[in-house]
Amino acid sequence: MLPELGHFAVALALAVAILQTVLPSLGLAFKRPALLALAGPAARWQFALLVLAFLTLGYGFLVHDFSLIYVANNSNTALPWFYRLSAIWGAHEGSLLLWIVILAGWGYAVSRRVHELPADIGAIVLAVIGFVGVTFLLFMLFTSNPFARAWPAPIDGGDLNPLLQDVGLIVHPPLLYMGYVGFVVPFGFAVAALIKGRLTAAWARWARPWTLAAWTFLTVGIALGSFWAYYELGWGGWWFWDPVENASFMPWLLGTALIHSLAASEKRGVFKNWTVLLAITTFALSLLGTFLVRSGVLTSVHAFATDPARGVFVLGILGTIVGGSLGLYAWRGPRTLAGGSYSTISRETFLLANSLLLCVATMTVLLGTLYPLVLDALGMGKISVGPPYFNRVFVWVMAPLIVLLGLGQSARWKEDSLHRLLIRAALFGGGALVLAAACAVSLAPDSRWRAGAGLLAAFWILGSVLAGIVQRLPSRSIWQTLRGLPLGFYGQALAHAGFAVTLIGVTLTSTQTIDLHTRAALGATLSLGPYEVTFDSIRDLEGSNYRATEGQFTITRDGELVRIVHPQKRFYQVRGVAMTEAGIVPGITRDLYISLGEPLGDGAWSVRMHIKAFVRWLWFGALMMALGGFLAVRDRRVGQPQLAGLEQTNALGRTS
């Protein structure tokens, strides 16, 4: 009975979503404020209904209701309860439900703040979210119903994909979806601006905290996915430029561009057309990502099992929503988006250059991801575009971005002198150069130049962040000044410093890591850099839903024990899938990473051992970026015109 209730709730949610779209539209067309006001309650009801549906599906997993086809395919009586819950989003149908619940959740969040917006703008944003909801609910009901039943019910289920049986994977998808589905809100604001035919600085102020919030979630989600790949896939990689990874990376890059462009539009009312276009395309890339993951047009380790009908449906959604909004942009854009003035060298032009370059980076990833598909579609043969391409090209695209980031970091609004900026840059740039050179000299000669260049880039950014803080310190109490600085300032500094930290991690991991793939006999001691690793023993053990072979390795350094690790080779019987659980000794400057390969006979095993230099820094940097985003969202100046001064600027903004 409960699953039918869930199914019914989804159908009802569709009806409510239709109302959420249609009523405000009618209200707008016939100037009926009462109809506009219905958008909020509709968003709340839709969210409540979808949460109910989600809970009933979760209950099905909890009580092993294998009459549900989706539960039977993705769960098992031997599966621990927390994996049974995360199994809700372990495959296509359930994760689609999660996608829609999160979409409705953002709609709910907007409805809670809608009173801060002009009634028509708020209603349009909610109507847009409602419309996206309608299309995805139709998609679910027609092609991907997680509540479908089969009689007779199987006695036991097919188990959750073992790749997903991991704590990291419990939270990774929800965070990721919170991120890229969240870009629906700035998208809604963009559509509202185009429909209303006016775009004020206040508009950017409303859209910005939502964008920052979505971006923050996406940052954490991507970092978590990368961390998961590192310890779960068994060979210590952390980014593969896999199409599905790219699908989440592209909205992140463009979302970053959007944040910077929004800052310029908010503070100075400039680049409105560019900001609106970014708001549309960022969400477009989120939808494109959804298409790439769920249609099967590209091969990927992460892709869901797919069928062509779903691909056609999602492509239809993509075409309708993005095509419609870009059409609106082409039609209404010219009359909506003029205005603003600035000088060639000013904070806003640096922000524009920055967002343009991020856009180039996004297009580069898109190009590499879709190029094989394009050639194939044109019948020109098959090629592969992989890490060697992306690593090479991405460096050249990022280089100018990093140079400008350092330069523009503390440029003044409206007008600044290049002379002043260059002198300041020479100061911290010189410091960065000396520091990077000092580090590079201490490194192995074959990777010295590459590592030095990466470190220089990172120190250059850190230097500019520091210079930005120092610039704000007047002669009076330092503490008072630091306390007086707005959260948004700290958010920005922290995010940029986080980017530098990630850069350090990327640079050192990819140049200073030591890899060893070797035959290890039982009892043998191998040397790994400064460490000695002894293969002590191997044993079989029984997990809840898998069998495992577990090795024991003792790691010492100069005769002192560092750690004993137990890497495993697991075999999940139900799906007949083997998995590697690496033995990892985490550390600030390096991780020791040992994974068990295959038996080679005579008790010997093939073993992979790595010293991953500074690998944690890349995720730590991402967390700093996310925290920076969080601080910026919390900044009371962002989004809420509560300070007296801003109130007035706001008033001025409205007249523009």
Added chain:
Amino acid sequence: MGGTLWLGCVLTAAAADIPQTFADLLHAARYERLLEELRCLVCQNQSLADSNADLAQDLRNEVYRMVTAGQEEAAIREFLVARYGDFVLYRPPMKPLTGLLWFGPLLLLALVAMIWRQVARGAAAPSAPLEDADRARLQALLGSRPD
């Protein structure tokens, strides 16, 4: 079909993972570099270095044989391309068909530079709207707030 191929990637009961040894460090480096840049045809999202598939081990052995026989990187790549096509190369070859792929980012950067010049010219235009002057005055009155 896709399903059976994919199973080969995770069903590693019969998988081979033989560490190779090299007398020449140059050969070892060449071997590692090649494996990173060659795509497994069975586990299509893994390089030969990472793949557990049987075929990957066969190809690794073949690459090992050729590297230790002193063959150049280009010759080894050619050997595999002759059998499996450009698909095996994770770094696409530079040729007319991939021109846009390799030079596309450069073109985009050039485009950005052009847009930039246009923006700079627009910025140089002197007529600041009244609204802006107002705002500047307001800002001055309020004292410049740090951003």
Added chain:
Amino acid sequence: MKFTVPLAIFIVLVIVLAVGLKLDPRYVPSPLIDKPAPEFSLSALDPPETTITKKSLGGRPIVLNVWASWCVACRDEHPVLVELAQKQAVEIIGLNYKDTREDAGAWLVRHGNPYRQTIFDPLGKLGLDLGVYGVPETFVIDAEGIIRHKQVGPLTLQIWREDIEPMLLRLHDATKS
């Protein structure tokens, strides 16, 4: 004008994606099509003393089927081959790939032997030269020893009728004239 550029780019993108939906991203076309088949000299599965070479198979179009006793999908495909061998005058040559003589022999006894001859390739050398990556695979080779077609994955009667049979008929005609 410039406001319509994004829309135009997007429309092109959607068209490409729509075409892409019809394609199989996992399929790797063989660069060997219309190229001479590799030279080889391997022993037959049975009897082991017989040596099979490219030359010994030449003179008429053949269908070369790559199989192994450990290959699950081959079991699904096999009845099709047996039926074709019985009904039609097609010459199917087997290429037993990375297998043992015992396993392969027993497998043919159990499931039937549709092959006029089977090449025994325990190390997968010929397989490598043919660019085999997913057993079963089926090649069509013409009388001059040129590879004309490659099918990756199990053969079905439908694939046979639509792709391979017409190709064979054409090749036969070409040989006669």
